[in-house]
Amino acid sequence: MKKFVYTLALLLPLFAATAPAQESVAQQTERPTGEMMGNTCAACHGTYGRLGTAAFVPLAGMEVEEFVRAMRAFRDGTRPSTLMHSVAVGFSDEEYRAMAEFFAAQGTEE
C-alpha cells in the first residue's frame, strides 16, 4: 500500500520531510539542463512556456526569483496547489533555478 503512504504524506504536515529525500536523488543523478527539465512543463504551460489564453500560468519571461519562490512554496506546501506539489517535490533548488533561467530567457509573444 505504498500509494497510501504517499497520500498520507500529503494529508499530514510532512511536506518538509519529503524534500530532502528528493534533493539527495536529484543530487546523485546527473543534472539535466534547464531546457530538458523545462520541456516537461510544456504540456500544460506551453512550448517554451508560451501560452495563449489557457488557464495555466505562462512561464516564458517569468522572473527567475519569482519562479524559484513559487516552486519552493509548492514543494514546502506554503502555497496551496492542485497538483504542482507533486511536480515540485521531484526537483532540487538548483534545478528550479536552472529551469527558471531557461524560462526567463524565452520571449513572451503568444
Place this chain on the structure above:
Amino acid sequence: MQRRDFLKALGAGAMLASGLSIKSVFANAAPHVVIVGGGVGGATAAKYLKLADPNIRVTVIEKNPVYLRPYGSSEVLNDHIGMDDLEVRYDRLRDRYGIEFLFDMVTGVDPHRRTVRTAGGATLGYDRMIVSPGIQLLYERIEGYSASVAESRIPSAWIPGTQTRLLRDQLHAMRPGGTFVIVAPPNPYRCPPGPYERGALMAEWFKVHNPTAKVIILDAKDSFVPGPSMLLGWNRLYGYNVPERFQEGMPTEGEWPMKIHDAPGMLDWVAGRDGGRVLSVDPASLSVETEAGRFKADVLNIVPPMVAGRVAFELDLVDGRGYCPIDRRTHESTRHPGIHVIGDACVADAMPKSGFSANTQAKVAARAVVDLLAGRDTQAPLWENTCYALAGTEYGLYVADIFRLVDGRITRMEGPRFLPLDASRAQIRIGALYQQNWMRTFTEDCFA
C-alpha cells in the same frame, strides 16, 4: 531541399528560436531524420527536432492524414465532445516548422544502409530514425473476441475511430435499466486511468438519461491508477461502496465524507481477487464468463491486452514481451542502432503508457538525436507524466510524477502522486477545469 522550403524553415526557426541562440552545426550537410508514426510521440519529436535545429530535415511517415487523438476520447461517449473534436491536422507542423509528411505505411527497413521502405513504393534514406508506433490490440487473446466482433458488436473503442462511434451509439440506445459492462485490460496498457474514467463518465450520463442503468467494470487487476482517489469519487457521485482495503485515509466527516451506502449505486468494480478476470466472451448473448460467474451485458466494451504497434514488429524492434527495449538515456533501440523508439511501444520501466509520457519521451529522444548527429555527448534525460482523469465532468483527479535515469532505468521520484483524499470541493472542481484546458495546451505542444 528546395530553396523555398529552406527559406521557410529558416524563417520558422528564426521565429521560434527567439530567446534561444541556436547555432546550427548542420549548415552545410543537413541530416535527415525519419519519424515513423504521427501520433503524440512522433509529432512531438518532429517539432522538437526542428526547434532544436531547423536545418535538420524531418520527414514523418504516417498512415492517416488526419489524426484522431486517443486522450480524452471517452468524452465522445457521453456527448461531452463530438468525434470531430478528436481530429488533429498536421498543417501547423508542416507550415510553421517545415516538417515533411508522407502519408503512407512503412513496410520494412534496412538498418545497415539506413533506408526505410513504404507500401506506396518509396524508399527513404535516413541518418537516424524515431519510431513511435503506439499500440495494437490483441483481440484474439480473449476467447470469443476478435477484430470483426469489435467492429460490429463489442467495441473496444481504445484506439479512437469507428468503434468509438459504435460504442457511443450503443450506449445511447441502451434499454432503460440495462447493464453496461467494461472489461479492463491487464497491465501494461495504454492510459491506466482510462477504463475507470470511462465507467465514471457513463455512470454520470446514465444518472440523467437512464437512471436505472448499471455500469460494471470487470478487472483481472486488484488496483489501478489513480486508485483510492477515483474510488472516493465513485463513492461520492455514484453510491459506490469503497472496499475496506482502500478506505484508509478517506474522510469520514467534514465537508464531503465517504459514506457507506445501504443501497449501493449503479457503478461497480469487480477486482481480480473477487473473480473479475474474464475467461471468455459470447458475442451472440453479449455475456462474459469470469472467475466470479457469468455477466450478461446490454452493452459490452472490452479493452483487450495490447502490445507495441504493428510497425515495431515489422522493423524487428520488439522483445519477447511485445514491447521495444531501449537504451533509456537516448531511447535508441538495443536491437537496431540508429533507430529510437518512443511512446507506448517502448519499454520505459516505471513510466505509464500515456500521451504525456510519449510527449516527454519524444523530447528526450529528439535532443539525443540532435546531439548524436552533431557528434556531441548526450544529455541527462528527464521525463514527466501527468494524467488528469475525471470521476465526473466536474470532478478532476490526477497522477503526477517526475522520472529520472537511475542505474540505467527510468525511475519514479518518490512523493505524493495523487489528488489528496482530503482535497476540497474547490480543488476537485478546479482539477476538472485544468483537465479540459490540458486537452488543448497538450495538443498544441504536440501538434502546433
Place this chain on the structure above:
Amino acid sequence: MSKHLLLFLLLFVLGGQALAGQGEAPAETWTPVRLHAALAAMPEGDAERGARLHDALFCASCHGERGESLSRHWPALSGQRAPYTYKMLLDYRDGLRHEDARAEMMVVLARMMSEQDMADVAAFYAAQPLPGSAPLKKGHPVNDLVRRGDPQRLITPCASCHGVEGQGGRNETPSLAGQRPEYLVRTLKAFRDNTRHNDVHQGMAQFAWDLSDEEIRALAEYYAR
C-alpha cells in the same frame, strides 16, 4: 449628445446579441439603482477569513501570494478596492464577465462562493499594498488624456475617477496603479470593442470607444508598475 445616444442604442442592440450567444443566460446588466443596492448589501469583509479563503480557493496559483499577480495572464488584486473586487466576483458568478479560458476559472470559483466569502476575499486584497503608483508623468504621450481627458471625444480624465495616482476612486471604481500592462490593454480593448458589458450604462466603455491601439498601449504603460 446625439452621437452618444446613437452609439448607446447601437451598442445596446449589438451587446444584447453578443450576450445571447454565450449559451448561459447572463444576469441583467447593471443599472445605477441595482448596483447601489448590491453594494449597500455587501457584507462587512473579514480580511483574516479572506486570507484563509485565498489559500483554500488556490487564488495564489494565478494572482500571486498576496494578489500581486504572477503573470501577464491575470491582474494584480493587491490593494484593490474592496467594492470593485466584490462586484467582479458577482459579475463572474452571474455571467457578466467571461472573456476567455482565463476567466473560466473565476466563473467556476465564484459560483462556489457565498457573498460573505466574496466580501472577505475582497477585504483581504484591499488590506495588501498596491503594487505600484502612477504619479503625474509630464511629457508622457497620454499624460494629458489621464489628467485632462479629451473634450473633443467626450473622454473625461482617467484620474478623475481612478484617482490622482491611479489608486482607485469611490465605491467600485478600481485602482489601476501597478497593474499588469497586458491586462490593462486587454481590458480597454474589451470595453472599446464591446465584448465586455459589466459596467453601468457603458460607464467605462464610452471612454474606450474612440481610443486607438497606440493610446491603449500608452495608457497601460502609464499605469503599469
